[in-house]
Amino acid sequence: MKRHVSFLFAVLLVGSAPVFAATSGASAPEPSLQEAQSAAAKLGQLYDSNYATKNADAMARLYAEDGVLVSPAGNVIKGRTALRQYYEKRFSSGAKAHHIQVIEAGVQGNGGFSIANFSVEVPKGDGTFRQESGHIIAVYVRDSDGWHFRALEPSVAARE
Numbered sequence: 001m002k003r004h005v006s007f008l009f010a011v012l013l014v015g016s017a018p019v020f021a022a023t024s025g026a027s028a029p030e031p032s033l034q035e036a037q038s039a040a041a042k043l044g045q046l047y048d049s050n051y052a053t054k055n056a057d058a059m060a061r062l063y064a065e066d067g068v069l070v071s072p073a074g075n076v077i078k079g080r081t082a083l084r085q086y087y088e089k090r091f092s093s094g095a096k097a098h099h100i101q102v103i104e105a106g107v108q109g110n111g112g113f114s115i116a117n118f119s120v121e122v123p124k125g126d127g128t129f130r131q132e133s134g135h136i137i138a139v140y141v142r143d144s145d146g147w148h149f150r151a152l153e154p155s156v157a158a159r160e
Contacts, residue, residue, distance in 0.1 A: 025097055028110060037105040038114030039147040043140060044100035044116060051098035056087035062151045064141055072132065081131040094123040100136065111141035111150065118154060132156050
C-alpha cells in the first residue's frame, strides 16, 4: 500500500506540473467538476468496451501520447506504442470482463483525477479464470483531441 500512496503523490505532483504550466497562459478554462466527473465516467466506459472487444489500438489511444500505466504486476508502461504492446499481450493471455465503476472524481488544472473500483477475469494456469478486483487511481488530461489518461495505477487486493 505504501508504494501506491507514494506513486499517487508523485503522479499528482510531477504529472500535473505540465498540466498547470500548460494552463497558466489562460489558453483554456479549467474544466468544471461536472466535466471532470463526466470525463472520468466516459474514460472508464471506453476502457471497458475496448477491453471487451480486445482492441489494443483503441486502448492505447485512451492515454495521452506520453501516458503511463503501472500494471498490476508493477511494471511501468509509458507511451502509446508500449501501451498497445502491453494490451496486445494482456488480451492474448485471455484476460476478459473488465469493469470500472468510478467512485470519486475531481478537477486538477486542465484535467482531473479519479478513484474507481474495478474487476477483471484473468486466466489461471489450468484453463479456468479468477476474478481480480481492487481500485484504480487515474490522472487524466484534456487536450486538443479530448480527454486522455495521463497515468493509471490499479491496486489489486492480496490473494488469500
